[in-house]
Every structure is written in C-alpha cells, then in structure tokens.
Amino acid sequence: MILWRQRVSEKVETGTGRPERYGPVAIILHWVIALLLIFMIGLGLYMDHIPVSDPTPLHQLHKSVGIVTMLLIVVRIIWRLTHRAPALPKDMPTAQRVVAGGMEGLLYLFQIFLPVTGWLMVSAMAMPIVLFGLVSWPLIPLPQSVMDSGYLAEIMPDVHNWLAWSFGGFIALHVLAALHHRFIRKDQVVDRILPHHGSRH
Template identity: 30%
Template sequence: MTDARRYTALAIWFHWLVALGIIANIALVWIWPNVADEQVRPLINFHKSLGITVLGLAIMRLLWRLTHRPPALPTGYKAWEVRLSHWTHVALYMLIFAMPLTGWIMDSAWKGAAENPMYLFGLFEWPRIGFIMALDPATKLAVHDRFGEAHEVIGNLVYVLVGLHIVGALKHQLFDRERQLERMWFWGKTE
C-alpha cells in the first residue's frame, strides 16, 4: 500500500475522535440506568457535552472531507462493495449530524431546561435553541417527545451502520488481505 492510499493525519484524527465520542456516549447510555439517582444527571450532562463535541468535530471533518479527496480504494473491490461503502459512509455522516442535533433539540424542549443551564464539560454555558425553549408547554412537550424518539431510532441506526462499517473493514483486512485498517491508522506498514 502506498502513502497515497492512506488518509491524512488530520482525517485520521477526526475519524478516531468522532468514533471515540460516539463510543463514549453509547457507554454512558448503557451506564446511567444502573447508577444511583444522584449520579444520573451528571452522566446525562457529560453525554450532552460529548454530543455537542461530536457535532463540532463532525462539522470540521465534513469541511475537511469536502476540500480533501480521500485516498482511492484498492482496485480489488467489487462494484457492489464500492457502492455499499459509499452509501454506508454517506448514511454515517448523516447520522453523526442527526444524532447530536436531535439531542440538542430534545434538550432545548426539556421542561426543566430554563432552570438547569447546560454547561459544556462544566466550563461554560452552552446555549439551548431559543425558539424551541419559547414554545408553549404542550408544543414543547411534543417536540421533546418526538425528537427523543428520533434520537433513539437514530441511535439504533448508528449501531447497525457502525457494525457494518467495522465488519466491512475487517473483511477487507482479514479475508481479502487488503491492508484496509492501515488506511485509517497512524501506524502500520504502508507499502
């Protein structure tokens, strides 16, 4: 594999920082039902901070991706694999944006939002979406519930697409003997 097939260092950083943020947020969702009540709110607040951070990283990653061509896929890929890879990546990008946005909208419509400011990692107040907070209580509750449901559905889709992404990478690495993982690692043999 030549260096031309490897992603740039910045693209690799964006990929792994977004991936780690998503993994950490999934872990928090699994953890908070099993902790004492007084520990739930701090975990939810950390979840929100990670979500906003993932959104910011995703924006930067997309801007980078729009201005930098990714390395070419190995020539041995079948046409259906190339199409599936492309559409999986498009869907992942959409979900990576939709997940924090639906969470932010849901949080802005939370009935306790005005009394409980959100602080990004406890450092500074992160604004909620003002026009959503200003909705009448019944509409706000409906927005909260609908976007909460969407947030959960999108989360389940993230599981499926991340799983597909990982299975595809491992298939190419282990069975097709393409050095697929080295394209997105900082280390490894490149030739």
C-alpha cells in the same frame, strides 16, 4: 507540522490522482471521534433507565461530550470535502464500491443528526447545557407555540434513542466490513486510516 505531513502524504499517489492513505489530520479526527462515539453510546445505554426529565451529572456529561463530538464532526466533514479520499482497490467490484460510498454517507448523516436531535431534545425541554460545568451552550431557539405544546419534548427522546440504536447497528456493519477487508480480502483499505502504517506481509 501536521499540515506539512498532510501535503506530503497527498503527494504519494496510486495512479488515480488520489493519495494512498488518509493524512494525519483525517486519521486523528477519525479515531478521536470514534472513541468519543463509543463512549457516548456506552454512556447512553447506561443512562437509558434514567428519565431525561430527572437530570443527573451523567446527563450533563453526555450533553457536554455530545456537543464536543458534534463540533469535531463538523470539522471532519469540512476536511473531508476539501481533501480527496484515498482510492479504493482497483479490483473491488463496482457493487461493493457503491455500498462503501453509501455506508460512508449514512455514517456521516448519523453523526450529524444524532447530536443535533439530542441538542433539539434538551432545547425542547428547556434544559440548560453547561459544557463540563464551565461554559454555557445556547439552546436551539424554538417557537413559543412549540414549547407550550410539549409535543416535541415528548417525542424527541424516542427519536434520539431510535437514531442511537440504528447508528450502533451501522457502526457494527462498518466494523465487520473493516474486518472483512483486513482478514479476508487482505487488501489495503483498513491501512489507509490506521495511525501507524507499516509494510504488510
């Protein structure tokens, strides 16, 4: 049913060969991942004062949700690469189009690198990952020399934290841009990804 609705949505074009808005699969993935990322950032900030070397149930929850989020991001990227995105407003300046495309690319890169660095971090520390206490998730295999040196285990928490803070900043810019389109430009950019689309007055 969802796939059928996706095809119907993609048949409604703007004259550029692109759909007017994202289909239901893309919309669901966008908002589910957004909620998971907000949860992960909040949980990460709360855990910031807890040493990674002193694992708690919160660490295991953080790792579990992180792995699930990473898998959903992979699905989202594959879906995005195989389905055309809606066209941007025709009156949007070229510079803003370039910035929008660059921002989209950066957000995808952060969504990939952030969970991967977390996975690499716990792998370097040889810390087990048990998804929600039920299913063991494999660690990234690393050379024994890397494990013995301990250098990767030492730097990865800082790398992961730096990426998380940077990602949070880009998310804030993304939200500000959405608010700008919604309330200042008053165009249809935000409507393309909203779960419920109605007429604008």
